[in-house]
Amino acid sequence: MEIFTGCMSPHVAPLRTDHMRLVWQDPLRAQERVRVIAWTCDCKATTYELCHAGGVAFVRRTVQLDRSVETHETFRWSFRRAESVWASLLGGEVR
Numbered sequence: 001m002e003i004f005t006g007c008m009s010p011h012v013a014p015l016r017t018d019h020m021r022l023v024w025q026d027p028l029r030a031q032e033r034v035r036v037i038a039w040t041c042d043c044k045a046t047t048y049e050l051c052h053a054g055g056v057a058f059v060r061r062t063v064q065l066d067r068s069v070e071t072h073e074t075f076r077w078s079f080r081r082a083e084s085v086w087a088s089l090l091g092g093e094v095r
């Protein structure tokens, strides 16, 4: 019997063929307080979070591996710019 577990958070749309690529860099080891504003559903191995930290914003990508997690971040942007990148990410226009 299949048990349905409803997803509460959005998933990223299938990647469009003309998508743009984001630069994913190692996380900054800054001692900053990060506030997670939005996130994608964790039923996928790869999840994305829209983060605010110290007046700037960025997207964090977490990939669940067998025994560890791999985390990368985008560049830091203004809240507004990050918001538009986030929308494009969910829409499959950037990855």
Ligand SMILES: [Zn+2]
Binding pocket: 007, 008, 009, 011, 041, 042, 043, 044
């Ligand atoms: Zn899900």
